[in-house]
Amino acid sequence: MTRRQLWQRIVAHLDLPLLAGMSLLMLASLLTLYSASDHNLERVMSQGMNILVAFCCLWIVANLPLHYLMRTAVPIYVAGMLLLIAVALFGEISHGARRWLNIGVATIQPSELMKIGVPLMMAWYFEKHEASLTLRNYVVAALLLLMPVALIARQPDLGTALLISASGFYVLFLAGLSWRVMGGLFVAAIASAPVMWRMMHDYQRHRIEMLFDPSQDALGKGYHTIQGMIAVGSGGIFGKGYLNGTQTHLDFLPERTTDFIFAVYSEEFGMVGNLILLAMYFFVIGRGFVITANASTYFTRLMAGSITLTFATYAFVNMGMVSGILPIVGVPLPLVSYGGTSMLTLLLGFGMLMSIQTHKKLVKS
């Protein structure tokens, strides 16, 4: 095998436009991280390792033929459910929430697994019943979604529960859930809001209250919102310049390498930088939709659409919370925030997108 052939073999199942968009975002991640961590190269290298490991997983998933991908749906989902139940029964409590499971060597957070597991399972289910879809199938699919969501919401981890609900809802929507049912659900959601409010934990209510009046708790949770908005707003049109963010370097910003990394970026690169970032996200999301439109089977269409929409949602929720239009729910900025787990989950999703894009010719022929 010549070097050229080897190279072709390696990139055969990678989608180059998607890869280019992702790479730009990850480059932005490393640059911003260097500034956010006060020039800590170790942090940057560590994020580089996260990307490398996640990319290897992406490559493996991208090379898996689609029927393999489908076959993983049920085991992943069942394992995820069992782990969630185990967490509810024996999970470790940290900061008032039961989210982690100690498996001896490490603590794991099964809700992360379900970010992929739930849409995968629902898409698999719809594919199985594609020929004769009735309302009953939608109800079953909705139950497949609600069971893990209820367990995660109980932990309590409302942020993750809502995001998984969103990715599941996208599958239902793309699978053709009737407009009338969706309208009904919307009305029901509005009507049940007061009930939900009462069921929420104090800290969750607190965070929503803070959104409307952050100054109310300027030392506590509102502090994050206020400092995030000051960072973004003071960045102005052109930003304060790379490594020159004052909010960042005077220690005003909390969690500035993880959930609030966007504030650092925004302060230093300003509105122009934000537009470029949005453009990069739009490019990745757009490519995701192209892959969705080209997808050949019901399963892949649902899966690709849900992954793309979920990605868009994550980006929106994170930037929305940093700039003060959404409550603080603890969602990282996809591909940019520091962190191994979220990087891995995201790239696994992109691996599936690539597999869907590069294997469809074989299916068609």
Next chain:
Amino acid sequence: MNKRVELKNHQQEIFNFRLRLFISIGFALLLLGILLGRFVYLQAMRHGYYQTLAEKNRISVMPIVPNRGLILDRNGVVMAHNFSGYTLEITPSKVANLAATIDDLAKLVDIEPRDRKRFKKLQAESHNFETLMIRSRLSDEEVARFAAQQYRFPGVEIKARLFRDYPYSDKTAHLLGYIGRINQTDEDRLEENNADANYRGTDYIGKTGLEQYYENELHGTTGIEQVEVDSAGRAVRILSRTPPVSGNTLILSIDAKLQDIAEQAFGDYRGALVAIDPANGEVLAFVSRPGYDPSLFVDGIDADSWKELNDSPDHPLNNRVLRGQYPSGSTIKPFMALAGLFYNMRSPTQTISDPGFYTLPGSSHHYRDWKKGGHGSVDMFKSIVVSCDTYYYGLAVELGIDRIFSFLSGFGFGKKTGIDLEGETSGLLPSQEWKQKRFKQKWYAGDTVSVGIGQGYSLVTPLQLASATATLANGGIGYRPHLVREVKNSSTNEIHKLENKAAFDIKLDPANFDLIKRAMQAVTQPGGTAAQASAGAPYTIAGKTGTAQVVAMKQGEKYDASKMDERHRDHAWFIAFAPVDKPKIAVVVLVENGGHGGGTAAPIARKVMDYYLLGKIPVAPKTTTPAASGVPEVEVD
């Protein structure tokens, strides 16, 4: 299903999917558009506003720590308060050579080895960028000396801080507890309770005692000061200020003077004393001897002092009132007598004949009375006055453990009293179920015999016994013992009176209570086991003595205190209340290794009652040392 329909469905499906895909794209665009709009608003339209907030003079939100609430006794005497003082503090991350800096500092201010040790411990527990105290309570002279040389010590500064002071020091250590530096465990708990924001800037938190139990009342609300800071982070101007709200004042039911007198009455003895107002459960004195100096803990205790306290054979850190578990000895007899009346097992006039021992039917084992040869013919009244063991061996066996358990539970034995302090132990009121669980053995009649005189498995805490005594004194109606009467709001000065919670209600003929009370009154008069206890008192006293064995006696062995190691001598109990007809105070005294209750414990109780009822201050308190008091003349139980 034929091919054409399926095909049509398929096309329809593709069309539907495309439609929804377009809606999805529109949705994604909408989300990005919202963000874009938000960025334009924040970064273009309101840029100037946020610019001033961030760029020129950066705004810093500074917490203002509230003053911790005071603790006063029932008469307004201060038992815990704050004073401001200067501390010398170091920020390790700003100091190049820490050891050399401390050596240089030692030339200006007095720094002892234990200050260094404490600093090392603090350093290990905290982050490098925090400022850590090396010396507290600097004198004015030291402050002046350091201020003149400050330029030589970057990263070292003098700070004005509030200190907590306990005027009664070791006398109230077990009652008030102490505050200490907030550690990781405290932080986690604060975060869990969503109180972490209110503790920003606060270094200390209640660790034990009332300081811990009433932390929420005492801490207050942290204020906020928005200040402009220059590029070096120094405050240049105050923008807005929300003042802190001081913690609330606790007004205790404790009488500080009474507490003091009780402490002194113990002399060198170890032990515990609880005085309760039977009418409402208010605790008037709460003494656990020996105490310790709580200020050692406030600044963070050094290893040597800790070792000394922790390894001392006197166990000064052990709160004996709350956590000490002892056999009740004969002090249980009045309660056992009430049980006999309650279940109609004994009438007041019914007599037994006491040969000096008791045997179970079909057994030859002798359960001995404390008095060789016995007390002769004994009815209920006499059984209490002379503390006849044989009477109660028989009564216990006739009642059976189940009824004893159920009746004594009603007085709170074997259960936490629910006093407003953390860490209470529940004593032990044995039952068949308990023994099965603990030893996997069934209950034997022999087990019941010793329960009758408060020995065997049963254990009580001084607080439990005091609560039960107060309930008895009050005719069967008992209140949850509590230390805080009122909480005074620091900003409105409103006084919130804490409710007296009724905890016990023993349904029994008042005449029965009267009988027991009269018998207990006779205990304190000539002929009783505490014959001297009420001598010369212008009010009436009801009491009961007791001894708790420290080491078990063999069958036929004789107790001879003079031949025993001092720490193996019996513990002395005395429970009492006065005046008998309308009790205003119930007192329980435990003297460890004090021998007989009438000899060592009763005089302490008497001093407490004399002060509380007559305002009489004991003149030149006669110190009763273990060596001086020796063995009581009559060996009674």
